[in-house]
Amino acid sequence: MSNAIEIKNVTKKFKEFTLNDVSFELPKGYIMGFIGPNGAGKTTTIKLILNMLKRDSGTIKVLGLDNIDDESKVKEEVAVVFDQPYYIDDWNLNDVEKAVGMFYKKWDGKIFDSYLKRFGLSRSKKVKDLSRGMKMKLMIAVAFSHNAKVLILDEPTGGLDPVARDEFIDLLGEYIQDGKRSVIFSTHITSDLEKIADYITFIRKGQIIYTGTKDELLEKYCIIKGGNDDVTLSDKKNIIGLREHSTGFEGLIDVENLRGFSNNVITEKATLDDIVVYMNKEGH
Numbered sequence: 001m002s003n004a005i006e007i008k009n010v011t012k013k014f015k016e017f018t019l020n021d022v023s024f025e026l027p028k029g030y031i032m033g034f035i036g037p038n039g040a041g042k043t044t045t046i047k048l049i050l051n052m053l054k055r056d057s058g059t060i061k062v063l064g065l066d067n068i069d070d071e072s073k074v075k076e077e078v079a080v081v082f083d084q085p086y087y088i089d090d091w092n093l094n095d096v097e098k099a100v101g102m103f104y105k106k107w108d109g110k111i112f113d114s115y116l117k118r119f120g121l122s123r124s125k126k127v128k129d130l131s132r133g134m135k136m137k138l139m140i141a142v143a144f145s146h147n148a149k150v151l152i153l154d155e156p157t158g159g160l161d162p163v164a165r166d167e168f169i170d171l172l173g174e175y176i177q178d179g180k181r182s183v184i185f186s187t188h189i190t191s192d193l194e195k196i197a198d199y200i201t202f203i204r205k206g207q208i209i210y211t212g213t214k215d216e217l218l219e220k221y222c223i224i225k226g227g228n229d230d231v232t233l234s235d236k237k238n239i240i241g242l243r244e245h246s247t248g249f250e251g252l253i254d255v256e257n258l259r260g261f262s263n264n265v266i267t268e269k270a271t272l273d274d275i276v277v278y279m280n281k282e283g284h
Contacts, residue, residue: 002064004028004150004182005049010058012048017206019044022058024201024211029179031172033193033214034186035272036203037280042186045203046154050080063149076105079148083155085135089128093121096138104146115141133160140168144175151175151183157192165189169196190272200272202279209279221275224258225250226265235261241278252278
């Protein structure tokens, strides 16, 4: 299986933060959710992939191409949606197409037009008159209109209502349907990833905590709850992000560490959000 993105041993040092020895792979034809708390290194990693920041060490390849040595080829094959648009406020949507389309050899005006119609976006509208949600839809329309093989999304659904988010999830499913396109989807709305992601990469404090399939991650951990008499001191060491209260406890646990616990404890399936929250609590 060939990879859309390969990141190996990438490090980037700042004054108060270090992205430390980051490695992960996104196979072609799949969607990877990129999760972690604020300040974990998600946007820094994305900027390194796009060569908006220079890495200190390590390698980054997009579709087998080095992201620095082959930067122009890489940018032709990559579409990006950030959490804020980068268009001039006084532009209308025709101006947006003229400005963006000239940068891409494979720009397709017919595809762009079809998405504008699908999203109910008028070409005469100015960027400054669009709601946050409509601006996001405009960025998505642009991203989908130059036949990019890799789509990088940084909090794309933050300005969308639940109905529009579902529509966006459906669009991603369409986008990767041919098996040749791939998506990195960085978001705090982990319920979106539970619907669509094939792989998850979890980053905290600049380090990769997990990278692999979503199903394996969700099977690896569960929520554990019980009374104060149901847990020993040695048991507590295996509970991630342990929360104790007057009548009992709860936390996250690797299912392999469940042996030896009282039969009275309750276990529940963990969501991606549970995993992020408890892991982050453990890290403080």
